[in-house]
Amino acid sequence: MQILQDKKIVLGISGGIAAYKTPELVRRLKEQGADVRVVMTEGAKAFITPLTLQAVSGNQVADSLLDTQAELAMGHIELAKWADIIIIAPATADIVARIACGMANDLLSTLCLATTAPIAITPAMNQQMWHAQATQDNIAKLTERGCLIWGPGSGEQACGDIGLGRMLEVNDIVTLSSDFFADKYLTHQHWVITAGPTREAIDPVRYISNHSSGKMGYAIAHAALRAGAKVTLITGPVAISAPTGCELIHVSSAEEMHQQALKFAPHCSTFVACAAVADYRVAKIATQKIKKSSEAMQLELVRNHDIVADVASLKHKPFMVGFAAETQNVEHYARGKLMRKNLDLIAANDVAKSGQGFNSDNNALTLFSAIDKTEIPLASKQIVANHLVSLINQHFLAKQDS
Ligand code: PMT
Secondary structure, eight states, rough: OOOOTEEEEEEEEEEGGGGGHOOOOOOOOHHTOOOOEEEOOGGGGSSHHHHHHHHHHOOOOBBBOOOHHHHHHHHHHHHHOOEEEEEEEEOOOOHHHHHHTTSSSSSSHHHHOOSSOOEEEEEEOOOHHHHHHHHHHHHHHHHHHEEEEEEEEEOOOOTSSSEEOOOEOHHHHHHHHHHHOOOOOOOOOOOEEEEOOOOOEEEEEEOOOOOSSHHHHHHHHHHHHHHTTTEEEEEEOOSSOOTTTTTEEESSSSHHHHHHHHHHHHGGGEEEEBOOOEEEEEOOOOOOOOOOSOOOOOEEEEEEEOHHHHHHSSSSSEEEEEEEEEEEHHHHHHHHHHHTOOOSSSEEEESTTTTTTTTOOOEEEEEEOOSSSEEEEEEEEEHHHHHHHHHHHHHHHHHHOO
């Protein structure tokens, strides 16, 4: 069943240019099974018509506190009680300020005051208005009261400015909505996850690295977050965005990743080593760009610390999950690493197969413990990660019980 199945969502639309994206947002929420009722401010109607929203939501749009007909159908108090969540998208500086002050001078602000449902605010405004102290104070006040603040994103704005203040993309809002309702089975757990490649410098302009995109590790971070864990993501250089809500630690070399892993691991419940860490680094990094001087050249390499093995040898070691990226004899090599590195579990992927592994959007894993193995079939990395996180938790709980 989809996580948003039968969830009752009030979508509050206020008067910003991003309102033009809301019919798509309604469609996507409904595709996920949600029942969506739209409430519009007067300003919103300058950007998009109630008729459009009525057509896509399949429900009458509410836009007035003082409309006797609308009050007969589903009155504002009834609507406030009906909602499982109120999502305000776009949320202008004005509606943010009015909700923060507890005003009830239109239908949307009144609903926010009359509801016990959680309120998610997806800000959308000019970057200067977002940074204004008044807005920041209002956002701080709403956060303190338990409102969810989704975004804003950064980038080019309708007014031509560049900066923070764009409404999150529709996909991101739908993802955050289903994350909100997801089963929070990892509450009170802290996961530290390594992801992406490392870069081992040769000289100031060159390095040794690999094809890891970070997609697998980031998907695991997202899956753990949506299940309610606190997540620290230690990441090598990648070109993708981290999931909202994790503590993000950027590193470049294996040595930096090693340092950060040893700093955070002693305080976590579960450590997942998904990073593709360079086994070797250059013995002596040239301080100046190396010039072509002969037909051949040699680099002396020295072994890097084994990060996951060093974390597993801590006195208070967390539940340890490693990865094995293999091109042959997958089970044999994976089981060898499981034992040698003193891990609880190892997730093996066959990176010789096309359409999975490094830099692909999909993956397939086999999860080995000392005594059993479980296949996670080929699927998007997010689906694989959701499955993996749930399996890791089952093994974690079983170890605690034993
Ligand atoms: O990032 P993507 O493009 O999404 O690709 C995902 C992935 C293929 C990188 C991922 O699924 C994966 O397999 N990650 C582990 C890659 C790897 O380095 O595997 P390994 O078999 O060489 O290492 C075994 C384990 O030891 C891994 O958990 C690794 O993080 C860890 N290790 C390795 C070397 C080292 N110096 N320190 C380590 O901690």
